Amino acid sequence: xxxxxxxxxxxxxxxxxxxxxxxxxxxxxxxxxxxxxxxxxxxxxxxxxxxxxxxxxxxxxxxxxxxxxxxxxxxxxxxxxxxxxxxxxxxxxxxxxxxxxxxxxxxxxxxxxxxxxxxxxxxxxxxxxxxxxxxxxxxxxxxxxxxxxxxxxxxxxxxxxxxxxxxxxxxxxxxxxxxxxxxxxxxxxxxxxxxxxxxxxxxxxxxxxxxxxxxxxxxxxxxxxxxxxxxxxxxxxxxxxxxxxxxxxxxxxxxxxxxxxxxxxxxxxxxxxxxxxxxxxxxxxxxxxxxxxxxxxxxxxxxxxxxxxxxxxxxxxxxxxxxxxxxxxxxxxxxxxxxxxxxxxxxxxx
Numbered sequence: 001x002x003x004x005x006x007x008x009x010x011x012x013x014x015x016x017x018x019x020x021x022x023x024x025x026x027x028x029x030x031x032x033x034x035x036x037x038x039x040x041x042x043x044x045x046x047x048x049x050x051x052x053x054x055x056x057x058x059x060x061x062x063x064x065x066x067x068x069x070x071x072x073x074x075x076x077x078x079x080x081x082x083x084x085x086x087x088x089x090x091x092x093x094x095x096x097x098x099x100x101x102x103x104x105x106x107x108x109x110x111x112x113x114x115x116x117x118x119x120x121x122x123x124x125x126x127x128x129x130x131x132x133x134x135x136x137x138x139x140x141x142x143x144x145x146x147x148x149x150x151x152x153x154x155x156x157x158x159x160x161x162x163x164x165x166x167x168x169x170x171x172x173x174x175x176x177x178x179x180x181x182x183x184x185x186x187x188x189x190x191x192x193x194x195x196x197x198x199x200x201x202x203x204x205x206x207x208x209x210x211x212x213x214x215x216x217x218x219x220x221x222x223x224x225x226x227x228x229x230x231x232x233x234x235x236x237x238x239x240x241x242x243x244x245x246x247x248x249x250x251x252x253x254x255x256x257x258x259x260x261x262x263x264x265x266x267x268x269x270x271x272x273x274x275x276x277x278x279x280x281x282x283x284x285x286x287x288x289x290x291x292x293x294x295x296x297x298x299x300x301x302x303x304x305x306x307x308x309x310x311x312x313x314x315x316x317x318x319x320x321x322x323x324x325x326x327x328x329x330x331x332x333x334x335x336x337x338x339x340x341x342x343x344x345x346x347x348x349x350x
Contacts, residue, residue: 043067059101069094079103079127085111088119096122103148104130112137128152129172136161136173146170150198153177163190170196174219178202185209199223200243207232214238221245221268227253233261245270245288254278270324277302282318290349291327299337307341317343324349 042048045067046058054074058067063081071093083105091097097120107128117126118139127148128137135156136149142164154176162168168191178199188194188211196217199208204223211218213235225247233239239261249272257279259267264281268288275293282304300307304318320342326349334348 041070041072043070066090068092069097071095073097074122075099077101078105081105083107086113086116088113088116091116091120095120098122099125101125101127102131103127107131107133109133109135109137115139117141134177140165142167144168146172148172149176151175155179155182157182157187159184160186160189162188166190166192169193172196172198173202174198175201178204180204180206183208188212205248211236216263217241219243221247224248226250228255228258230255230258232258236261237263239263241266243268244272247272249274251275251278259284265319270327280304280320285319286322287320288324289328290324293329294325295329297325297330297335297338299335299341303337303341305341307337314344319344321346323347326350 043056043058045061045063046056048056052075054072055077056069056073056075057077058081059077060080063078063083066078066083066086068090069076073094074096076094076097076099079101080103083102084107086102086107100120100123108131117123117137118141120141121143123141123143124145126140126144126146129148129150129152131152133149133152133154135154135158138158138161140147140161144165145167147165147168147170150172151174154173155178157178162171163186171191171194179202187208188197191212192214194212194215196219197211197215198219200219201222204220204225207220207225207228215236216238218236218239218241221243222245225244226249228249240263242259242261242264245268249269251274254274259278259280262281262283264284266286267280267284268286269278269292270288271291273293274289275295277289277294277297279302280287284304305316318341321344323342323345328350330350332350334350338348339345
């Protein structure tokens with residue numbers, strides 16, 4: 001054998017060894033899936049990226065039905081199709097699903113087979129925005145962390161629909177057809193982990209009853225709410241962000257110190273019917289009151305503490321940093337007492 005043949009033989013042997021090691025790493029016995037098999041297990045209407053074997057992309061394909069979902073799938077993308085029904089059969093093998101995106105389809109409440117979602121014991125995120133639902137789907141799995149139902153036609157929330165969702169952190173129901181009569185005192189019972197609740201752009205004239213105590217972000221803008229009951233927020237000790245823009249709130253509809261919430265940092269009351277600035281706490285940092293009917297600013301009344309003198313520690317000052325008052329009947333200049341009270345103000349819009 002010549003030297004050249006010997007080197008070629010050695011090189012070929014080295015390639016074989018390298019390939020064997022690489023193959024062993026890719027399909028290690030500890031791997032629960034045989035990727036060489038699953039590579040070919042992909043619905044023809046969908047895309048299965050080799051680098052992301054747990055995901056199935058069936059979005060924007062003009063689908064009218066949900067294809068059979070392989071057992072390996074965790075993340076399922078079915079948005080932007082023409083799907084009308086959600087039967088249980090396509091999900092028989094998909095027991096590990098964590099994420100389902102069914103946004104922007106034509107799914108109706110009657111088209112969702114009962115218990116199809118509650119049988120998905122690992123499901124964390126369920127997106128059903130921009131469909132034709134007229135009620136909240138139920139039952140749902142206890143594992144669920146986010147439920148997005150915006151821009152449907154929902155006017156009904158079945159009794160105890162949320163009672164077992166103790167892990168749910170986000171519930172989005174904005175731009176539906178919710179009425180005051182939709183809610184009962186136990187509608188939100190059981191949502192012990194809820195952080196964000198969005199009920200904006202509905203047809204409410206009253207505040208919904210008994211909200212979860214742990215809510216930190218509450219969106220109620222673009223309704224027709226006229227008043228807030230006294231002590232409404234007393235149990236909501238973690239509320240940070242409250243948005244009530246574009247409602248019909250009046251001075252008489254805001255009891256004294258209704259916003260006396262020590263956790264509250266951002267309060268938005270734009271586009272209402274207020275004629276005076278409501279009382280706020282010293283902890284509030286952002287206050288939006290634009291486009292109301294306010295015609296004057298009484299600094300003594302709105303300052304949450306007695307207007308401080310020249311020498312005061314910053315930590316004892318009111319925390320307000322942003323105040324928006326444009327679109328009212330207030331004219332410059334800004335009252336000097338206002339600046340004496342809120343010395344941390346960085347922006348005032350008049």
